[in-house]
Amino acid sequence: AQTVTQSQPEMSVQEAETVTLSCTYDTSENNYYLFWYKQPPSRQMILVIRQEAYKQQNATENRFSVNFQKAAKSFSLKISDSQLGDTAMYFCGSGGTSYGKLTFGQGTILTVHP
Amino acid sequence: NAGVMQNPRHLVRRRGQEARLRCSPMKGHSHVYWYRQLPEEGLKFMVYLQKENIIDESGMPKERFSAEFPKEGPSILRIQQVVRGDSAAYFCASSPSAGGYEQYFGPGTRLTVT
Numbered sequence: 001a002q003t004v005t006q007s008q009p010e011m012s013v014q015e016a017e018t019v020t021l022s023c024t025y026d027t028s029e030n031n032y033y034l035f036w037y038k039q040p041p042s043r044q045m046i047l048v049i050r051q052e053a054y055k056q057q058n059a060t061e062n063r064f065s066v067n068f069q070k071a072a073k074s075f076s077l078k079i080s081d082s083q084l085g086d087t088a089m090y091f092c093g094s095g096g097t098s099y100g101k102l103t104f105g106q107g108t109i110l111t112v113h114p
Numbered sequence: 115n116a117g118v119m120q121n122p123r124h125l126v127r128r129r130g131q132e133a134r135l136r137c138s139p140m141k142g143h144s145h146v147y148w149y150r151q152l153p154e155e156g157l158k159f160m161v162y163l164q165k166e167n168i169i170d171e172s173g174m175p176k177e178r179f180s181a182e183f184p185k186e187g188p189s190i191l192r193i194q195q196v197v198r199g200d201s202a203a204y205f206c207a208s209s210p211s212a213g214g215y216e217q218y219f220g221p222g223t224r225l226t227v228t
Contacts, residue, residue, distance in 0.1 A: 045219035104156035
């Protein structure tokens with residue numbers, strides 16, 4: 001079984017600044033992966049970044065990076081140089097390589113202010 | 115390569131009616147997943163299908179809900195005798211292989227039960 005917890009219902013940041021969204025998880029899988037999806041007002045789910053748990057190096061995608069602490073079961077998302085277009089709901093989640101379903105956290109609403 | 119298509123985008127049903135939600139996966143994808151997002155919540159897994167087979171329906175309510183993915187045509191999520199609590203956004207995702215590592219989401223169908 002997998003559970004994902006996002007303890008920050010809402011966050012805000014000024015444009016061009018850096019913000020970190022928190023996420024903790026629990027899983028019984030040995031082979032699993034973690035991810036962050038973004039859901040803007042259009043409600044389309046957009047993959048932001050993904051990390052295989054066996055990889056020690058933190059994943060990075062342009063302005064988005066993660067801090068993966070496997071022992072602590074923590075998977076935070078850092079957004080650098082925040083842009084107005086980053087305003088969205090952000091979902092942390094996990095999946096296991098032995099099955100297909102993804103487990104999502106409750107989401108964090110991020111608002112970027114000009 | 116067109117993305118995952120879902121239709122209709124918005125569906126209004128009266129209590130007791132049936133709702134049929136359609137999902138056409140990306141070309142070459144034979145794995146389909148359905149998720150439900152209740153207001154102010156994260157996505158919850160419902161069912162995982164491969165062509166003509168239900169692989170995992172552990173998240174599907176036991177009554178009134180059914181899903182299929184026929185050899186030809188889109189995947190269908192069917193809700194019989196809808197109730198107000200079924201009002202939600204229903205997302206479909208597809209992937210090219212088992213394990214669900216690469217899941218591409220459709221734009222969702224927003225079901226409103228009046």
